C-alpha cells in the first residue's frame with residue numbers, strides 16, 4: 001500500500017487544483033476524493049483593459065473559474081461535498097440552484113455513483129446549465145417562483161425528514177465552502193503576494209465567505225503577511241446586501257422579486273448573508289451593485305478585449321471595478337483580482353440575445 005506522506009512540499013508536487021491543498025482541508029486521511037481535477041484555474045492579467053483605459057488599475061487579474069470541469073467555481077466545493085456525501089453512504093444529493101450548482105452536483109454525483117435531485121426556478125436557469133444537469137442524469141424538478149422558493153422547498157424537505165437519504169449540497173453546506181476557499185490559496189501562490197482587493201459576484205453569498213476564509217487561514221498559518229479587502233458585487237435589482245451596505249444597515253434588505261440578466265445571482269434572500277457581511281466588514285471591504293447595462297458591457301469588454309468568455313454573473317466583478325474607479329475606493333497602485341465565476345457557454349441566450357454578437 002502506498003505510504004501516506006503528510007509533507008506540504010510533496011503534497012504540492014503530487015497533486016493538482018483543490019486537492020493540492022488537502023492538508024488545509026479538515027478531512028479524514030482515509031477519504032478517497034471524488035474528483036475531476038477541479039481548481040488550478042488560469043489567473044490572467046487583463047493588460048488590454050488597462051491600455052484601453054477601461055480600468056485604471058494596471059495590476060488587474062481575472063481568476064477564470066469558467067475553466068473548471070463543469071465550467072464554474074462550484075466544482076471546487078462539489079468535489080469536497082460529494083466526497084463527504086459518498087463517505088456517508090447516502091442514496092444521493094439534493095440542491096436548489098440557479099443552474100451552476102445543479103450542473104456541478106450532477107456531474108460529481110454521476111462520478112460518485114449517487115443520485116442527484118435538483119430543484120430549479122422555472123424559466124430562471126440558463127439553458128447551458130439545465131442541459132448539463134440533464135446530460136449528467138440529474139432528476140430535475142422545476143418550481144414556480146425564484147431560487148429562494150426552490151431553496152426553501154429543499155430545506156423543508158430535508159429538515160422535515162422526507163429526504164433523509166439525500167445529502168443537501170447548497171452553499172450552507174460547510175464542506176462546499178472548504179473546497180471553495182482554495183481559490184484564495186491559488187491566487188496567493190500564483191501572484192506570490194496577497195492582492196489588495198478581491199471582487200466577488202455575490203448571490204447566495206457562500207463564495208465570498210469561503211474565499212475570505214481561505215485568505216484568513218493563509219494569514220493565520222503564516223503563509224501570507226496580510227489580508228485583502230473583499231468586495232461583494234450584486235446586480236442592482238437583486239442586491240439585498242449591497243442595498244443594506246449603502247444604507248448602513250447590519251441586516252440585508254431582502255428582495256421578493258429579484259431581477260437581472262445575471263440569472264446565476266438572481267437571489268433575493270441569500271442564506272449565507274451573515275457570513276458574507278462579516279467577511280466584508282472584517283476585511284474592510286465593501287458591497288456594491290451594478291446594473292444590467294454595466295454587466296453586459298463588462299461581459300463584452302472581457303470577451304472582445306481580452307478573449308475571456310464569461311457569463312453575466314461573472315462580469316459583475318469587472319463592472320464593479322469600473323463603477324468604483326472614479327470614486328477612488330480602489331486606487332491605481334492596487335493589486336486587484338476579479339473572480340470570474342462561470343463560463344460564457346453556460347448562457348448562450350445572454351451571448352446571442354442581449355449582446356447582439
Ligand code: F0G
Pocket residue numbers: 072074096097098099100101102171201202203204205206207208264265311313314341342
Ligand atoms: N457566479 C455564478 C456564475 C454563480 O453560479 C453563482 C451562484 C454566483 C456567482 C454566486 O455565488 O451564491 O456563492 O454567492 N450560483 C448558485 C447556483 C446560486 O445555484 O448555481 P454565491
